Amino acid sequence: MNGVPLAAYIGLGLFMFTTGVVGVTVRKNPIVIFMCIELMLNAVNLTFLAFARYQLNSARQSSEQIQHSMMAGQMMVIFVMAVAAAEVAVGLGIIMAIFRLRDNVDIDEMNLLRG
Amino acid sequence: MNQTIGGVTVTPELLMFGGIAGVAAICAVGVVAFNNAVRSALCLVVNFFLLAVLYFTLNAEMLGITQVVVYTGAIMVLFLFVVMLLNLGGVKLINEKADPKKFVGILLGCGLFVILGAQILPPMLQALPLKVSPDMAKFGGPEAIGRTLFTEYVYPFEAVSVLLLIGIVGSILLAKRRL
Numbered sequence: 001m002n003g004v005p006l007a008a009y010i011g012l013g014l015f016m017f018t019t020g021v022v023g024v025t026v027r028k029n030p031i032v033i034f035m036c037i038e039l040m041l042n043a044v045n046l047t048f049l050a051f052a053r054y055q056l057n058s059a060r061q062s063s064e065q066i067q068h069s070m071m072a073g074q075m076m077v078i079f080v081m082a083v084a085a086a087e088v089a090v091g092l093g094i095i096m097a098i099f100r101l102r103d104n105v106d107i108d109e110m111n112l113l114r115g
Numbered sequence: 116m117n118q119t120i121g122g123v124t125v126t127p128e129l130l131m132f133g134g135i136a137g138v139a140a141i142c143a144v145g146v147v148a149f150n151n152a153v154r155s156a157l158c159l160v161v162n163f164f165l166l167a168v169l170y171f172t173l174n175a176e177m178l179g180i181t182q183v184v185v186y187t188g189a190i191m192v193l194f195l196f197v198v199m200l201l202n203l204g205g206v207k208l209i210n211e212k213a214d215p216k217k218f219v220g221i222l223l224g225c226g227l228f229v230i231l232g233a234q235i236l237p238p239m240l241q242a243l244p245l246k247v248s249p250d251m252a253k254f255g256g257p258e259a260i261g262r263t264l265f266t267e268y269v270y271p272f273e274a275v276s277v278l279l280l281i282g283i284v285g286s287i288l289l290a291k292r293r294l
Contacts, residue, residue, distance in 0.1 A: 003126025007239040009169070012136045014231055016143045016162075022224035023147035026217045031152050031198055035159050038190065039143055042166055045182075053173045054239075070174075070254045071263040075271070077178050078264070081185055082275045086282030088190050092197045093289030099201055 009050035016043035028107050030095050034088065041084050048073045048080070132172070139165040152198045156191060163187045175255040 016039055023036030052073025099105050142165070145158035163186040170179035253259060264272055 003124065003128035004132045004172075005129075005240050007236045008129065008132055008136065009173070010239055011232065011236055012140065012169075014228065014235065015140050018224050018228040018231075019140075019143040019147055021227060022220050025220035025223065027147065029152055031194065031201070032146070032155050035146055035155055035194065038159065038186070039146060039162070042163065042186070046166060046169060049170055049173045049175050049178065052175070067254060071259065071267070074175055074178055074255065074260060075263060075268045077175075078181070078260070079271060079275055081181065082279060085185060085190060086279050088193055089282050089286045090289065092193060093286040096197060096200065097289050105201060 006050060006054040009054075010047060013043040013047040013050070016040070016046070030098075030105050030107050031092075033107065034091055034095075038084060038088070041080055045077045045080055048076045132169075135165050135168055139169070153195070156194050156198060159194075160187050160191050163191070173255075177255055177257050177260045 020036040020038075020040035020043065023039065024033050027033055027036065052070045095105060098110070139162050142158040142162040146155045146162065149155045149158065163182060167179045167182040167187070170176075170182055
């Protein structure tokens with residue numbers, strides 16, 4: 001994909017992240033809210049990989065620097081994926097526990113911690 | 116012949132990217148817009164799959180495959196499982212009535228998109244990929260990833276393993292009959 005500018009990837013990541021933010025804000029189903037969080041994490045992953053592959057300044061870099069920058073982006077994506085996996089397992093467990101406790105998962109009726 | 120629109124050269128690769136990214140963006144909107152959680156989940160599967168294709172175009176082959184296995188495989192199956200267990204589809208469809216919160220949320224989202232996009236995108240229109248020599252093209256492969264993960268990033272790797280262990284213990288604890 002040599003003909004695609006960096007802005008195209010960043011634009012897609014930006015759109016997905018904004019969609020996720022809107023979803024977290026407006027939806028009431030906690031499962032869909034979790035999906036929107038996954039959407040945001042994936043937008044960030046795409047951004048990491050795009051920045052790993054592109055360079056903004058035209059300064060000549062050595063081969064080691066290029067390798068370091070490419071690998072750093074990919075490592076971050078791996079860690080984000082691991083965190084997302086752990087987060088989904090625990091989060092869905094919490095949703096299931098709330099459902100068993102209250103027979104309802106509407107996010108607007110969860111006001112136990114309201115002052 | 117490639118033509119230029121607004122300073123951006125239109126190439127066949129850009130058109131292909133536009134197709135993939137367009138479908139991915141529509142699916143992202145579908146996740147938020149569908150009232151039924153199962154439809155949202157299926158939209159998310161398509162979105163993650165297309166993202167894996169985009170990872171391949173960014174020379175990150177290993178991560179593209181990991182994306183398919185971890186996200187579209189494991190995480191989405193978990194989501195569909197929970198949707199099935201809660202069974203909110205027919206009986207207890209959560210009442211998503213039209214309230215001002217929805218309108219305000221969409222408005223704020225559009226504002227966020229415009230502000231971030233106006234700041235971030237213009238300097239990047241001309242940035243093109245690093246010139247990758249043939250011996251660097253394998254940076255996205257399993258060998259390079261594994262080598263870096265177990266040498267330079269070994270402490271973060273171990274920290275992530277502890278995090279996953281805590282996640283396992285936590286989800287087992289949450290699945291107990293009496294909390």
